Amino acid sequence: MHIRTRLFNLVLILGMLFGALGIVTQEASAAAITDLFISEYIEGGSFNKVIEIFNGTGAPVDLTQYSLELYSNGASSPSQSTALSGTLADGDVFIISHGSADPTVLAIADATNSSVINFNGDDAIALRKGTAFIDVIGQIGVDPGASWGSGDVTTVNDTLVRKSTVCTGDPDGSDAFDPVPEWDGYAQDTFGYLGSHSCDCYVASTDPVINEFSASTTGIDVEYLELYGEPDTDYSDLTILAIEGDDPNWGIIDGAFVMGTTDANGFYLASLAANDLENGTQTFLLVSSFIGLEGDDLDTDDDGALDSTPWDAILDAVAVNDGGLTDLTYGDPVLGVAYDGLSFAPGGASRIPDGLDTDAASDWVRNDFDLAGIPGYDGSIGMHEAYNTPGTTNIAYEPPPEACGDEYTAIYDIQGNGASTPLYGSEVATEGIVVGDYQEGGKNGFFIQDADGDADLTTSDGIYVYAPSAPDVMIGDHVRVRGTASEYYDLTQIGSVSQVWICATGQALPDAGVLSLPMVSADAYEPYEGMRVTFPQDLIISEYFNFDRYGEVVLTSTRHVTPTALYEPGSPEYTAAVAAYALDEITLDDGRTSQNPDPALHPDGAVFDMSHLFRGGSWVTDLIGVLDYSYGAYKLQPSEGGTYTDGNPRTASPDVAPGNLTIASFNVLNYFITLDDGVNDICGPSGDMECRGADTAEELNRQRAKIVAAMATIDADVFGLMEIENDRLGGETDAAVFDLVNSLNAVAGAGTYDYIGTGAIGTDAIKVAIIYKPASVTPVGNVAILDSTVDPRFLDDYNRPALAVSFEDNLTGQRFTVVVNHLKSKGSSCDAVGDPDTGDGAGNCNITRSNAAAAEVDWLATDPTNAVTGNIILIGDFNSYDKEDPIDIIKAGADDVDETGDDYLDMIEEMQGDTAYGYVYDAQVGYLDYALANVSMSNYIVDVNIWHINADEPDLIDYDMSYKQDAQDLLYAPDPYRSSDHDPVVITVTFPPFIEYLMPIFFR
Incomplete structure (x- = not known):
């Protein structure tokens, strides 16, 4: 129940009050914009x-x-x-x-x-x-x-x-x-800010506006309405209406308050009795020439729109909504629950500065509910609040003067012992030593840590301070900070910083917390969030996909193998491997948020350039930095570089035992000679698909040089290629394959290589292809293609059709068949054909790949090339790891029974073991590209190995110039390294001389 009382002489005594409290009246920093x-x-x-x-x-x-x-x-x-x-x-x-x-x-x-x-x-x-x-x-x-x-x-x-x-x-x-x-x-090429601009400025105006209101306060409500306009001006033709917004009285005029003449400063104050204004949802309208009555219903059908407008014009409006599900408001802006980040609707609010009118909620700062500014009330004003200043200049809260060493809230109390701060939304002052300075590079802040800590292993002693306008600090500074405790995407921080004091410089840093991978639990990092930490162990560089764009590498204590390369999908062993990896990784960041930062930084802290590279599988030791959290991952923001050891050096050529013939499988990563201009979708057999690969002639030259360098070094007699441009509608037949062969022959010698002409294969923008050395082998039989017309199980809208070609070894006369594959990737769904990701680790489209594998072994059993050869090898990108269904199906052969004469052997596993790799994904290694030989062919294989020229190299050094800064474009060499994202598979073969014995047919 509200007790009615009159607010007397309020304006008279405000000046006395502000003088006594030491409050300095000051306008907000916003200024007026007068021109472009x-x-x-x-x-x-x-x-x-x-x-x-x-x-x-x-x-x-x-x-x-x-x-x-x-x-x-x-x-x-x-x-x-x-x-x-x-x-x-x-x-x-x-x-x-x-x-x-x-x-x-x-x-x-x-x-x-x-x-x-x-x-x-x-x-x-x-x-x-x-x-x-x-x-x-x-x-x-x-x-x-x-x-x-x-x-x-x-x-x-x-x-x-x-x-x-x-x-x-x-x-x-x-x-x-x-x-x-x-x-x-x-x-330099950040385009995301174009198209709009935000500023803290306002348009100077003296049009009359509702400038401050108070409807709900502590104790007996202190209520008033304030008009701001031209000084010494009669506004008696104007009325402020208070319109009900709660059920069931929507649209009813609760109060009509006639304005009067402003004072010399442009203010007119309507002092009201308690309960003149509602405490719930309501709308204030400033109208001219009002002819209605208090109690009128302006929204007779209760739909939130005004049905009656007994006035000439609405000059201004502001509404409060306390969050009721059926509440209605009749003007903008609306000051709702959490409109300014606090968790309740305001009882009163002030325009800061006076007269600011952009029709946005941000024009308004909520008044202190406990009546700071009103005589006789202590108030409890804090950040993001305004004093109650009826009839005088509106004033936002400014933090009081303070000094280093004054009472403060310790960092570990701000952090608490949970995942988020227990002081969320509270204004805090704290002190600590700067242990990480990231004011440059986009992070706009720094980390501070309590000098002594609280010896509680469940609470962090460090915290991030987001302060874009703070003075420049340095590691070792002792600082005092005042701001608001908050969470930024689950990182506890101090934001809305109003003050930063540098209390002392050159202070000793707190001892670094010692961490070691693997961590014992998923939440074991949390007590170290924001603190100075070190990893004294050798950590393997396992992932660098985001190194070019964001300067990040993922470190682990051991090089993890993709679980389904070792274990059956969904098995207990698979589940255990997934859990083990989750505890054994930390992202090493570079302290910057800018994309494609220049210079790129090596994990040892030095500049990354062509004379100072790193490779996956190498390691870094004794890292020291601050434990950060962003985008769902804990990250080490380095304060000093670690020690780098090249534990996985490049090799100049494939490490493979020699044979009479060499067969290679090489994914050439979207080798297109039709440039991707980003506008015209002209590729693919239908002529309406997006082109891939190089965007410019310069990029194509760079890509071609790298791929040719790799192929020339491999020097295979037969190459199976994936991701080469398919023939496009109206284009030359086999144009991309011809271009690559021509470029390779320019290095290897005219006529060294030729290609199998196929024209367009399938419907995708890419296809598989075969090139070969005519001096070494001769094609025999038919060129055979497996697609959905051959076997409806082989969905060629998803899988690229397989290409089978038989060859005769010119030296021995032996025949063999090479089948090049590129099955559906895991990267996009097959939901449309009822083949979803089941969550067992095999990823999207496992059934689609499995059906294609089954179709292929059945097809090969029919001798599709009609070359009468019993030696078959399947190569290419199967987009499946070794323990996944498609590989199991191929291994079992056409009879679907293991350990029978028609089986295929995974020659990489046979020769290199099950931890072999040629691809890195999510910081785990494995191989998607295979050499699968039938029993007969396996007898002639001398060696199989994977040449690690791509998977271990960061893509910052590849041909692609998209998004890179000019300096990063120079991180390039026309060599084999990072010519693709898959490593090539190299197979050596030695056939015995072929002798046609004249024996009865049953002995042949």
């Missing part, structure tokens, strides 16, 4: 040059008043100029790019220009309005050398985004220019 300014600048790779212009003035702007100018190489007069055109809406951006920029940019550009927008890092760019400079990047008349700026915030090879606190351009092009204070830096 440049909001983004990209000086990217190639022609990726972009300027983005932002309009935050509150009204559309005629761009014909404006022009952009280029001042090249220190010029004092414009080198190039272009006039702008069109109209730029309020809150929108205008993007002008080079005409040959990346298609992603061109798709959103408003205009293109290849003269002004052809700048380099040492060129100034000016935005003019008429003859007046509005914004200038750089210093006109000065050539800085390479660029202006420092670190990641420079005008060369960087993307610059205007900080949200910047509300006006830099019109003085003659003064020294440094982008660091006003711009955030990102990698």
